[in-house]
Amino acid sequence: MEVTARAPGKIILAGEHAVVHGYTAVASSIDLYTVFSIRLRSEDDDTVKLKLNDIGLDFSWSVRRIKEVLSHLGSPFSSTPTSCSLETIKSLATLVDEQSFPETKIGLASGVYAFLWLYTSILGFKPATITVSSELPVGAGLGSSAAYCVSLSAALLALSDSVKLDVSQKGWSTFKETEAELVNKWAFEGEKIIHGRPSGVDNSVSTFGNVIKFKSGVMTRVNSNMPLRMLITNTKVGRDTKALVANVSARKSRHPDAMCSVLNAIEAISDEWSTIIQSHAVDDLYLSANEEKLGELMEMNQGLLLSIGVSHASIENVLQTSMKYKLASKLTGAGGGDISGEVIDKLVEELGSFGYQSFTAGIGDCIDVVVISLPFRFLYTSFSD
Ligand SMILES: Nc1ncnc2c1ncn2[C@@H]1O[C@H](COP(=O)(O)OP(=O)(O)OP(=O)(O)O)[C@@H](O)[C@H]1O
Ligand SMILES: C[C@@](O)(CCO)CC(=O)[O-]
Ligand SMILES: [Mg+2]
Numbered sequence: 001m002e003v004t005a006r007a008p009g010k011i012i013l014a015g016e017h018a019v020v021h022g023y024t025a026v027a028s029s030i031d032l033y034t035v036f037s038i039r040l041r042s043e044d045d046d047t048v049k050l051k052l053n054d055i056g057l058d059f060s061w062s063v064r065r066i067k068e069v070l071s072h073l074g075s076p077f078s079s080t081p082t083s084c085s086l087e088t089i090k091s092l093a094t095l096v097d098e099q100s101f102p103e104t105k106i107g108l109a110s111g112v113y114a115f116l117w118l119y120t121s122i123l124g125f126k127p128a129t130i131t132v133s134s135e136l137p138v139g140a141g142l143g144s145s146a147a148y149c150v151s152l153s154a155a156l157l158a159l160s161d162s163v164k165l166d167v168s169q170k171g172w173s174t175f176k177e178t179e180a181e182l183v184n185k186w187a188f189e190g191e192k193i194i195h196g197r198p199s200g201v202d203n204s205v206s207t208f209g210n211v212i213k214f215k216s217g218v219m220t221r222v223n224s225n226m227p228l229r230m231l232i233t234n235t236k237v238g239r240d241t242k243a244l245v246a247n248v249s250a251r252k253s254r255h256p257d258a259m260c261s262v263l264n265a266i267e268a269i270s271d272e273w274s275t276i277i278q279s280h281a282v283d284d285l286y287l288s289a290n291e292e293k294l295g296e297l298m299e300m301n302q303g304l305l306l307s308i309g310v311s312h313a314s315i316e317n318v319l320q321t322s323m324k325y326k327l328a329s330k331l332t333g334a335g336g337g338d339i340s341g342e343v344i345d346k347l348v349e350e351l352g353s354f355g356y357q358s359f360t361a362g363i364g365d366c367i368d369v370v371v372i373s374l375p376f377r378f379l380y381t382s383f384s385d
Contacts, residue, residue: 002039003158007150008032009136010143010205011232011332013277014301015214015270017248017310019199023267024215026222026274027205030232034134034147036155041127048126050115053133055108059099063125069095070120077124079162081185084117084193092116107240108138114149114190122156122186140234141332145241146202149190153183180207196242197249213274215267224277226290232332233351233358235314244310251309262304269301295328302330314356321350 008029015025041047048066050059069091084092092113101109119130132152136144154175157163163179175183184207191198201214211222252259276294281287302319305311315331322329325347348358 001159002037003155004035004037005151005155005158006033006035007147007154007206008209009034009147010202012201013211013270013332014273014297015201015266016332017245017305017308018263018266018270019201019214020197020245020248021252021263022216023263024213024270024274025199025201026211026213026270026277027201028211028224029205029209030142032135032142034132034136034144034151036148036151037131038155038159039129040159041129043127045127048119049129050112051129051131052108052111053131054138055105057102057105057108057112059096059112061095061099063127065098066095066116066120067125073120075124078121081182081189082121083189084113088117089113089193107238110194110242111145111148114145114193115152117193118149118152118156118186118190121189122153122160137234139238139240140236142232143202143206145194146187146191146198146206149187149194150183150203150206152190153186157183157186183207194242195245197245211274211277213270222274222278225280226277226287228277228291228294231348231358233318233356235312235318235356237312237314239312248308248310259308262307266301266304269297269304273297298328298330305331314354317354318351318356321354322347324350 009032010027010029012019013026013028015023015027019025046063048059048061048063052058070088072091073088093109095116096109096112101112115130132148134144134147136142136147138144157175157179163175163182174180184203187203187207188198188200191200191203199214200217201212201219204214204219205212208219208221211224213220213222252263273294276290276297279290281290302311306316311331319329327347351358
């Protein structure tokens with residue numbers, strides 16, 4: 001039996017970091033996916049093999065060893081999403097250390113802990129070969145960790161017999177709403193292992209697709225009526241969402257009043273973003289006035305992100321380069337090395353001369369356009385041998 005599940009990445013249009021502290025963010029899924037495939041092996045095989053294609057790492061555990069290390073948990077199965085305790089993370093770290101995790105890639109280990117937690121909690125101790133590969137750059141602000149956790153949870157739940165598929169389209173099937181909620185909740189537990197303190201916006205937009213507004217754990221769907229041209233630039237500067245989120249919290253406890261004002265301002269920007277993209281353009285003039293407003297909001301949001309300490313010299317370089325072409329930009333996701341914005345070919349070329357990689361997340365025929373109202377959802381297909 002094999003199941004393949006995929007889940008999209010995202011861009012945060014406004015409100016990253018503020019959303020961790022209970023303020024509104026607006027996010028959209030993009031058409032770049034992470035794909036998990038799980039092939040169950042025969043019960044007497046006794047191995048769980050994990051192949052992480054994007055980061056070039058393979059693992060192989062015996063089911064017996066996993067059981068032994070997690071013996072304090074008793075039965076691992078849980079029908080409701082459960083948090084991984086610190087004690088269990090230490091046990092999972094033992095399993096990962098035994099596989100000689102390369103020191104240079106140690107920052108990636110939390111993804112393997114999240115895998116082991118979700119796998120054993122949802123499927124128990126079944127032998128299998130699991131492969132993951134992604135179109136998303138890992139750790140660049142496009143929600144790779146959420147797409148990883150959502151596609152993994154979707155594949156596991158599809159195999160667990162506890163969920164039923166919705167109608168099948170072109171070989172892919174979707175989950176019904178309540179089952180998608182279950183996938184989302186499990187994915188959030190995985191994100192907690194990777195991020196430390198996720199808001200839940202990334203896994204929610206990866207699970208439900210489209211454009212969403214997110215505040216204090218509550219998601220609202222946004223009906224976007226505005227096609228947007230977006231360019232995403234990866235500065236390739238390594239960074240870690242967990243550390244950036246922790247730095248913002250530390251700054252907030254040092255300067256509570258000032259930070260509260262900044263986060264309130266970010267929330268006002270998110271609210272205006274969602275109002276604008278939901279409005280119906282009566283004519284081209286109205287549309288271009290709205291585009292200009294969004295550009296200003298992006299500039300203001302970026303200024304506030306700088307003030308909370310999550311920008312980076314490379315991001316500022318992209319901003320200044322874009323400004324030469326009178327284009328607005330902001331970082332997206334956790335910051336510290338990535339950016340999104342509107343652009344023209346010359347800008348892409350100039351950004352390329354700094355070693356940055358610009359790409360568009362195209363949809364269907366619209367290769368260079370992100371139409372943020374498209375209904376991206378994770379999908380999976382299953383078949384038996
Ligand atoms: N395809 C993948 N293969 C293996 N691990 C992955 C993959 N995608 C994500 N991860 C895990 O997620 C971590 C990156 O998550 P992180 O939250 O730092 O970045 P991001 O999700 O890409 O950006 P952001 O959270 O700002 O949107 C990696 O260190 C790894 O543990
Ligand atoms: C930085 C952050 O706001 C977005 C990361 O994509 C973290 C989160 O919301 O979990
Ligand atoms: Mg992430």
